[in-house]
Amino acid sequence: MDAMDRKILTELQMDGRLTITELAARVKLSVSPCHRRLRDLERSGAIRGYRAVVDPSALGLDFEALVFVTLGWEDRDTVASFEEAVAAVPHVLQAQRLFGDPDYLLRVAAADLTAFQQLYDQQLARLPGVQRLNSTLVMKNVVANRPLPD
Amino acid sequence: MDAMDRKILTELQMDGRLTITELAARVKLSVSPCHRRLRDLERSGAIRGYRAVVDPSALGLDFEALVFVTLGWEDRDTVASFEEAVAAVPHVLQAQRLFGDPDYLLRVAAADLTAFQQLYDQQLARLPGVQRLNSTLVMKNVVANRPLPD
DNA sequence: GCTGAAAGACGGACGTC
DNA sequence: GACGTCCGTCTTTCAGC
Numbered sequence: 001m002d003a004m005d006r007k008i009l010t011e012l013q014m015d016g017r018l019t020i021t022e023l024a025a026r027v028k029l030s031v032s033p034c035h036r037r038l039r040d041l042e043r044s045g046a047i048r049g050y051r052a053v054v055d056p057s058a059l060g061l062d063f064e065a066l067v068f069v070t071l072g073w074e075d076r077d078t079v080a081s082f083e084e085a086v087a088a089v090p091h092v093l094q095a096q097r098l099f100g101d102p103d104y105l106l107r108v109a110a111a112d113l114t115a116f117q118q119l120y121d122q123q124l125a126r127l128p129g130v131q132r133l134n135s136t137l138v139m140k141n142v143v144a145n146r147p148l149p150d
Numbered sequence: 151m152d153a154m155d156r157k158i159l160t161e162l163q164m165d166g167r168l169t170i171t172e173l174a175a176r177v178k179l180s181v182s183p184c185h186r187r188l189r190d191l192e193r194s195g196a197i198r199g200y201r202a203v204v205d206p207s208a209l210g211l212d213f214e215a216l217v218f219v220t221l222g223w224e225d226r227d228t229v230a231s232f233e234e235a236v237a238a239v240p241h242v243l244q245a246q247r248l249f250g251d252p253d254y255l256l257r258v259a260a261a262d263l264t265a266f267q268q269l270y271d272q273q274l275a276r277l278p279g280v281q282r283l284n285s286t287l288v289m290k291n292v293v294a295n296r297p298l299p300d
Numbered sequence: 301g302c303t304g305a306a307a308g309a310c311g312g313a314c315g316t317c
Numbered sequence: 318g319a320c321g322t323c324c325g326t327c328t329t330t331c332a333g334c
Contacts, residue, residue, distance in 0.1 A: 001208060009209070012202035016166050019329060032301060035331070046208035051201055051297070052162035058151060058196035059159070059298050066248070066255065083292050090299035095292040098216070105216065109298060142233050142245040145295065147201070148209050148259060149240035169308060180321050185310070 001046070004029065006150050008037055009046065013147035016050040053145075061109045063116055064138040067124060069104040072131035082129045089123050102134065151196070154179065156300050158187055159196065163297035166200040203295075211259045213266055214288040217274060219254040222281035232279045239273050252284065 007027045011018060018026070024034035041047045056062065071078055079097075086095050086106065094107035106124070110116035125133060157177045161168060168176070174184035191197045206212065221228055229247075236245050236256065244257035256274070260266035275283060 006209065009202065009204050013204055014201075016200035016202040020331090021329070030301060031329095032331095039331095044208070046205050048203040048205055050166035051164075051203055052159065052166045053198040053201055054159050054163055054298055055196050055198055056298055058191075058194070059156070059300070061298060064246075066246075087293050090296070092293055093296050093298070094294065096214075096216075096288045097290040097292055099287040099289050104292070106293075137249045138246045139249050140247040142247055142254070143237050143242055143256075144244065146240070146243050148204055148206055148211060148243070150209070170310090171308065181309095182311095182322080183320055186319090189310095 005037060005041060005046070008034070008041065010147065010150065012047065012050075056109060060111050063110045063112050064141075065108050065110070065116055066136045066138065067106040067108055067120070068102040068134040068136075069106060069124075069127075069130060070102045070132040070134075071104075071129045073129065074103070078129040082127055085127045089119075089127075091119055091123075102132075155187060155191060155196070158184070158191065160297065160300065162197065162200075206259060210261050213260045213262050214291075215258050215260070215266055216286045216288065217256040217258055217270070218252040218284040218286075219256060219274075219277075219280055220252045220282040220284075221254075221279045223279065224253075228279040232277055235277045239269075239277075241269055241273075252282075 004027060008023065011023055011026050020031055020035050020038065023038070024031045027034065029037075038047075056064075069082075071082060082104075083095075083097075086092055086104070091109050092106050093109050096105050097103065098105060108116070108119065108124070110119055120133070120135065124130075154177060158173065161173055161176050170181055170185050170188065173188070174181045177184065179187075188197075206214075219232075221232060232254075233245075233247075236242055236254070241259050242256050243259050244255075246255050247253060248255060258266070258269065258274070260269055270283070270285065274280075
């Protein structure tokens, strides 16, 4: 993982569909070594994959909220079954376990306020081990998932 | 935006480097119409772009925190200059303006606790208009940026 | 770094439902 | 109007040297 590898990662985070030819030109390398580096980055797991970035509003998901979760207990089984269950809810785009209180932060997408309310009552509130939920609406995404810095 | 378009978006969110041939096979369409749909989805902005997903630890970024920001004032200039300044900090991966209090949530990456402390004191605390910061460490990413649901 | 064979991208034309 | 099946050419990939 030298400076050249980092340049490659930076370029591919900005455009994941760069051809090797283009990528090589941007990082000022010729095609073969660039191709080898890319293969190694993919095999080592430094590049986990490639994703299309989709506009949520194109799918009618214009509503986003944060949900803070406090579990009733902190034993291993409660944590494991909560995490498994939360990962199975498609509208939960992101879930992080935190130090301190609350235990989890979820980032949730929904079509509108009504859909969110249903999701909240019927799915999130029923996740195993949940003691308390607390949610906040997102007004605006100021910075959306920026590429990692060097 | 019909069911076929949604299938295409779903596939490309799972693998953004699918060839048209592969994509067409997965959504059970022949290559030409699949190609046309993809072009239209890109032109309409439903697909914003493509990104490589990079493992943060490959870049030595093993530390992640949430930072809640409360501004001192809520006037338009304060908000605008804060948002501009926060977008210029590379370690801020995500920033959302919230309803209620606090005003913003930032998701921040750093190499370790020391690096985070420096970032916190020297950059985040000095952002224009900030009255108060409050941060929480991320223990684990349970769900990391899942594709959007249908 | 170069080469060559195989695969894919991309646009067009045309017939069908 | 959208799909499917040809077609052509150009570009890209990727292994071997």
